[in-house]
Amino acid sequence: MVSNSSMPYDSNLTNNKPLEIYLFIDPFCLDCWSLAPIISKLQMEYGDYFTLKYVLCGKLDVLNKKISNISEDQYNSNCHSREIDHSSDKCVFLPHLAAISIKAAELQGKRAGIRFIRRLQELLFVENKDITDINVLQHCAQNIGLDLDEFIRDIYSPSAAKAFQCDVRISAEMEVNEMPAMVFFNENIEDEGLKITGLYSYDIYVQVLTExxxxxxxxxxKPPLELFLSINPIIAVQDLAMIYDQPVHKIERQMKQLQLQRKAQKLQAKNGPVWKYTSKCLY
Incomplete structure (x- = not known):
């Protein structure tokens, strides 16, 4: 669905790029995970024309499903606690811990935040991990090379919480109610943003850029395949075929060659098989 956002463009475009895109995601949303390769291709081919800002949607209802068998007072108390109850009969997690951990990662740099989001989604959709578990989040941070002590401090800091609340406010101001969503702004501060909600083919996003x-x-x-895989090590062949504009069978053959060289392995994910590049991965 395409519509205009009621919030006018109000930030400074950097590096003389004429467009800015707000990308609204929920780390638990399968469509947001499916959008990732499209975003990768868009940045790869047209990244010189736009800056990209990730915004977490405030409607992270899945997180609240982790909370069970506790009273409202216990819930409210736990929302402000640094401790997690691992008692035998209860499953109590901070309801927005995964979201705030993303903002904590972003405090170590924009690229660090993006790597953290991607790895977090891989843990959820490929490795079936519980990304509301603080131990999983710490492992994720360590895995992508973050300063772990700083990350843990930032998770419980006012800065990360305020950053998440800022994302929630932006979502409300731009009237984002569906995931995923993208809002495009041009250099004309008088123009409203163009909002696209849902998941579409790559050509649709290129058409919006063109307009x-x-x-x-x-x-x-495009970079060589192995260079791309070193930065995006877990991906489906269908997505690689879309990114490189090649037939699926050709990409599958290249991945099998990498498998024979012990540079890649095939894994089963929630929405089908994926390939994991294992040679000189960043994480």
């Missing part, structure tokens, strides 16, 4: 730029953007050259 907002009022010209056809020139795509950048």
């Amino acid at each position: 907002l730029l009022e010209c056809k953007p020139k795509p950048a050259e």
